Amino acid sequence: MKKQAGLAIAALLASTTVAGAEGVLNIYNWGNYTHPELLERFTAETGITVTLTDYDSNDTALARVRQGGHGFDIVVPSDTYMQTWITEGLLMPLDPAIVTDRANIDPNWIDVPFDPGREYSVPWAWGTTGVIVNTALYDGDINTADVVFNPPPELSGRINVIPEMSDVMSIAIYYHGGERCSMDTDLLRSVRDTLMAAKPHWLALDYGTVDAYVAGDFNAGIYWNGATMRVRLQNPDFAYGYPVTGYPLWMDNAAVLSDAQNPEAAMKFLNFILQPENAALISNFARYSNGILGSEAFMDPEMQGAPEIDVPSELAAAGRFGEACPQEVNDIHTQIWTEMLQ
Template sequence: MKRLIATGLTALLATTGIASAEGVVNLYNWGNYTSPELLTKFEAETGIKVNVTDYDSNDTALARIRQGGHGFDIVVPSNSYMQTWISEGLIVPLDKSVVTNHGNIAPEWVDVDFDPGREYSVPWQWGTTGVIVNTSVYDGDINDAGLIFSPPDALKGKINVIPEMSDVMAIAIYYAGGESCTTDMEVMRKVRDTLVEAKTHWKALDYGTVDAHVAGDFSAGIYWNGATMRARLQNADLAYGYPKTGYPIWMDSATVLADAQNPENAMKFINFILEPENAAMISNFARYANGVTGSEEFMDEVMREAPEIVVAPELAAAGKFSPACPQDVNDLQSQIWTEVLQ
């Protein structure tokens, strides 16, 4: 969802300065998640310039668009938020006369629960949320959420947790023996107590921490697989663990906003990223898999057998696709999360 949050690689534009003119499309996306090479190629082929503005969470993006007056054309929500975007009329159906590459979406990513038939969205990237560990500091089993929720002495005070509620809550609920969107109050009390106690052993709750993990400022954390791979390629001591008790699988998808000022250009960009070679550019940059058929042949060799991408069979079954939870469940999780953040 997801992602690697950073500043400087993409233009963080003031909303009053976002252009809305012919030859422009304004993309609102997770930070450091958009390939500069992709943007250069799109502009060269179409003459359309892409302005990119970063956000750091699904909640941030949703709140900004709800306010209106933003000037953005495209946004990239995660699957568990997609039905909210659709039901509130914030995004529009794809124009299939422009999005002619719709058939390139891999079959398994077409009839998805969050957007049946892909009427509103196309795949951007998909991945998992698990545990990053510096194996020079801790050499035990890394496929364990307990490293974060009941950390060994070697990791105490050296842990960073991404402040993305849905991901952290999911891992904590699975760790407590519950299932996604549970209303079991005994499980949720255990989740609350676990998180509040665990936080006393955390050093930070931050998004943009690839450099910090590489430098050894953190020794463990909850993190996304692609961001972990980017860190591991710079520091071989870093490894990605898949919690045996359960971990979330997610997909971020590109959509066109209902109040887009450049809707046709937005549809052209949506169509562009469904070209296999272009989808591979996004994966090669952000280090996540995508949902476009034929993109694999254009991916960097290092992606094809990366442990952050290829899940061992014995751990694959613990992955669970993140659903959209009912409002009462979201409210309960938000209440717990607010207490954790205090």
């Protein structure tokens, strides 16, 4: 046994040295979010081997990287978390000598509040959190949070809400005309009452539900635009609504970790996804926009002009970027959330 263990260790050491010579890039990204072809293309171009590790929430990613010793080079945090990553010194500024194509970023996505001037990150994908409705069952207006908070009888009892506290709280707060991190007690009371009254109409609070919508388990819900598109491509009855009272906008951003093992390869990868033909792959896989100029030309035909991707101009103003709320506000949100799920 001992001998075998020794051999295994030797083999492991040998393999890491060999891999190290060619270069390895360790990407830490959300699950089910990375087009395999994107990585294959990068390896073919650069000779750098890529490994991909999944996470399921910003909190998981942040906690793991804070501990150190993770071995990752690239992470893809959401806009609300970017400032935490930057101020804690977890990210490395972009190296202009390698990341040369920042001009490819859509000017709207350069001076973003979460990373002004794009000093640390490049866009990965952006989207909206709205509502999904089976329009074969309900033909009323779907650009309203009422389909979930105050649902018509034909949708009640068949509703799924993503278990993303900040998204759901945001939609409920905007529904009552408030600001994302407001401490206004009257507002928060209305928000709680709305959620408590809506909850009995809901069947589940579940994530991985593209199949479940297609299979007919759910008829409506709070959902992301790209995921809704994946549902619609399998069942054209489903449509995406942008709540007119306000809905969250979000953007995930690729950045290099300050303790990256292979920062050079990581910077190369960031420049690689700034190329329109590569960014288009990201969109084709997860069905979200990417913020890179000219990438539409390389996207699948069904992405062009898709109602989930092109925000209707009259509803564009209702989309809002959020912020991570201070702990005392987050505690109140958690309390309301727990009360709702008790």
